[in-house]
Amino acid sequence: MRETTYDVVVIGAGPVGENIADRLVHGGLTAAIVERELVGGECSYWACMPTKALLRSAGALRAARNVAGAREAVTGNLDAAAVLARRDSFASNWKDDGQVAWLESAGIKLYRGQGRIVSERVVEVAGTTLTARHAVVVATGSGALVPDIEGLREAEPWTSREAAAASAVPRRLAVIGGGVVASEMATAYSSLGAEVTMLARDGVLHQAEPFAGERVTQALRESGVDVRVGAEAVSVTRDESGTVHLTLADGDTVEADELLVAIGRTPNTQDIGLDAIGLKPGSWLTVDDALRVEGAGDWLYAAGDVNRRVLLTHQGKYQARALGDAIVARAQGEKTETGPWGRHAVTADERAVPQVVFTDPEVASVGLTAAAAEQAGLRTRVIDFDLGAVAGSVLHAEGYQGQARMVVDEDRRVIVGFTLVGPDVAELIHAATIAVVGEVPMERLWHAVPAFPTVNEVWLRLLEAYGR
Numbered sequence: 001m002r003e004t005t006y007d008v009v010v011i012g013a014g015p016v017g018e019n020i021a022d023r024l025v026h027g028g029l030t031a032a033i034v035e036r037e038l039v040g041g042e043c044s045y046w047a048c049m050p051t052k053a054l055l056r057s058a059g060a061l062r063a064a065r066n067v068a069g070a071r072e073a074v075t076g077n078l079d080a081a082a083v084l085a086r087r088d089s090f091a092s093n094w095k096d097d098g099q100v101a102w103l104e105s106a107g108i109k110l111y112r113g114q115g116r117i118v119s120e121r122v123v124e125v126a127g128t129t130l131t132a133r134h135a136v137v138v139a140t141g142s143g144a145l146v147p148d149i150e151g152l153r154e155a156e157p158w159t160s161r162e163a164a165a166a167s168a169v170p171r172r173l174a175v176i177g178g179g180v181v182a183s184e185m186a187t188a189y190s191s192l193g194a195e196v197t198m199l200a201r202d203g204v205l206h207q208a209e210p211f212a213g214e215r216v217t218q219a220l221r222e223s224g225v226d227v228r229v230g231a232e233a234v235s236v237t238r239d240e241s242g243t244v245h246l247t248l249a250d251g252d253t254v255e256a257d258e259l260l261v262a263i264g265r266t267p268n269t270q271d272i273g274l275d276a277i278g279l280k281p282g283s284w285l286t287v288d289d290a291l292r293v294e295g296a297g298d299w300l301y302a303a304g305d306v307n308r309r310v311l312l313t314h315q316g317k318y319q320a321r322a323l324g325d326a327i328v329a330r331a332q333g334e335k336t337e338t339g340p341w342g343r344h345a346v347t348a349d350e351r352a353v354p355q356v357v358f359t360d361p362e363v364a365s366v367g368l369t370a371a372a373a374e375q376a377g378l379r380t381r382v383i384d385f386d387l388g389a390v391a392g393s394v395l396h397a398e399g400y401q402g403q404a405r406m407v408v409d410e411d412r413r414v415i416v417g418f419t420l421v422g423p424d425v426a427e428l429i430h431a432a433t434i435a436v437v438g439e440v441p442m443e444r445l446w447h448a449v450p451a452f453p454t455v456n457e458v459w460l461r462l463l464e465a466y467g468r
Contacts, residue, residue, distance in 0.1 A: 001127045006032040008327060009123045009132040010138035011272060013103070014306035016316040020137055020210050021108045030133070031108050034115035034125045039099040042141055043313045046161040050185060054091040054164070055358045057083045058191035062360060063423065066336055068366035080169050080192045091165065103164035117273035121299050124273075134331045135299050138285060140152025140272060140315075142305035143169070149176075150235040155244055157236070159257040160185075166258075174246055174256035176233055178204045180357050181262035183216055187359045190225050197254050199231040199246075205357060209370065209419045211384075211403050212363045215422075219360055223407020267306050275361075284308040290325050290338055291346065301327070307348045319346050338468040341437075352436040356426040361402060364429035367436045368417035373407050378416065381408045385461045389420045392455040397423050403450045406462045414439045420458075428456060442466065 008024050010017045013035035038045055044445040058078055064070040072157040074276035088240040092098060102112050112125030143160030146152060150382050157176075158166070163185045169192045180198025190196045198204075198220065204227065205213040220227050232249040236259065239245065246254040270282045277296055279285075286294045287309070303323050304316030326336045326344035337343040357363040369381045387393055387402030394400060402422020409416045418432035435445065446463055450456040 003131065004032070004128060005131045005133060007111070007133045007331060008028045008135045008137065009034065010137045010139055011117075011120075011123060011291065012041070012141060012268075012304075012306075013039045013099075013110065014141050014304070014316075015043050015137065015313050016141070016320045017041070017137070017139035018099075018108075019320035020102070020139060020303060020324045020327075021103075023321055024328060025107050025394060025427040026268075027325065027328030027332075029328055032111060032130050033103065033108055034111045034113065034123065034130070036114045038094065039096040039103060040092075040109065042161075043397055044093055044096075044099070046164045046402070048313050049240075050087045050091040050164045051160075051181075051188070054083060054188040054356055055088040055184060057086065058188070059358075059360065059424075065398065066399065066423070078191060078193075083192060084167065084169075088162075094165070095406065103267045106305065112432075113272075113305075114271060116271065116276075117300075118276050128335040130297070135301055135325075135327050138269070138272065138293070138300070138306055139304050139320070140268040140306050141206065141269050141316075142311060145264040145266045146261055147176075147263060149233055150238045151403075152233075152261070155238040155259060157244075157261045159261055162258075163189075163260050163262075170257040171195065173197070173219070173258050173260060174244065174254050175199065175260045175262060177260075178202055178206060178213075178229075179262060179264070181203070181353075182260070183220070183357060183359050185260055185262065186220055186225050186227075187223070190220070190223050191360075195224070196227065197226040198273045199233055199248070199254070200227060200229050201232045201411045205363065207369075208357070208363055208365060209405055209421075211405070212357075212365075212419060212421045215361055215401075215403070216357070216359045216363065223230070223360070225423070264310055265305065267308070269306060270450065289345070290326065290336070291319060302376035309346070312353065312355060314354055315349060322346050348437060352433055354429050354430065361422045362425045363419070363421050364410045364425045365419040366417070366429055366433045367415070368407060369419070370405070370407050370417065370427050373416055379410045380416070381410050381466070383404070383408065383462050383465045385458055385465060387420065387455070387458055390457045390461060391453040392456055392457050395453055396455055404458045404462060404467070407435050408442065408466065412439070413440075413442045415445075422455075425455070429459075431456065431459070443468075 007029035009035045025336040054266045111125045115125045123130045173194045175198045204217045233246045244259045287307045303319040305311045354366040383406045388400045405419045407417030
């Protein structure tokens, strides 16, 4: 067996692992990265990029149809084959040549295969032993959770991967789940011509502000999706013709050509050698504020989905940048800054997580919901405003409908939560993220004048409703 030594060994070459390794190399350390599938990870091939490509074409068509003049220029319906081909291009046709070339140019050594920790600072992969002088980082991400429903696994359902990479649009698609993946894929496949039935036991986007889920549910139904709130599948079969049969808890049945299960995630830690260091295989890796894995000494770190802090690509990359720089600082004997909002801290994981759900309408949020702020013991004031009443919204699309909510911590007079629902609100959320992260006082926000006539004028309307 070959033996090689690096300053740091990273297991997992998705966006998180790549960013960690990049920060390490920029800091003067050597780094090896281990990947069992495609360099670029889930986001590049089975999540963020291909799924948003599936959604974008229909969104562009809707936008054109909602503006007079453009509406008259639009003929025909969405071309499903062209949408899938565009999706393929954004997934690089499931080839990682470009990502591998980037690793090489960045000076990061790639090892392909299943990486397993065999002892402190030692990882084995495909006949090679990699020893880390300073740290091993687990950045293996998460996979789709398939629940223990009778017959479900035997029916070979789609997970988020199959939905993102499907080569054809099924005539009928059933979806188990009501979260982000379920809502986005119901939106995408209904726009591509599928008859979609959505079994949302806990409601649609139930972790968001209630009005967000209500508006998305209404829009899905208006687009033809059969949204069944409270429905729960208790058994599944797939017959010889390929038809999937679902039996629900209330005795009703649903038939579909494909079934998507989108109810949550599970950590990719089943086969990375956790048992060799006294940890449980298949478990989430609990970390401290420095992203060190608890119970494993000071040499093992975990970043991204696998530590279960926030299961979002951009937040994992945020962790990666902070962690990579922190490992460099420790290796060079420098003090790390891990206090709130410090250079090596990941404070935003707890206070300012932005997220966009690319449904129709879009949902964009950052920070706490009103309910979460109340549960946290904050004395808050909640300000709502009709997003469709802003001049920029009227110009943006005819019949624009939406809502904005601002959650203010009254004791500090700063925004702790912000949610927007409406067409194309994704590009509006970063201003709110800056306000939350910067803890900008309400008095100072009056001096941040929104340009007229843009949808951003909602900031002025919210401040007016709040009062000076």
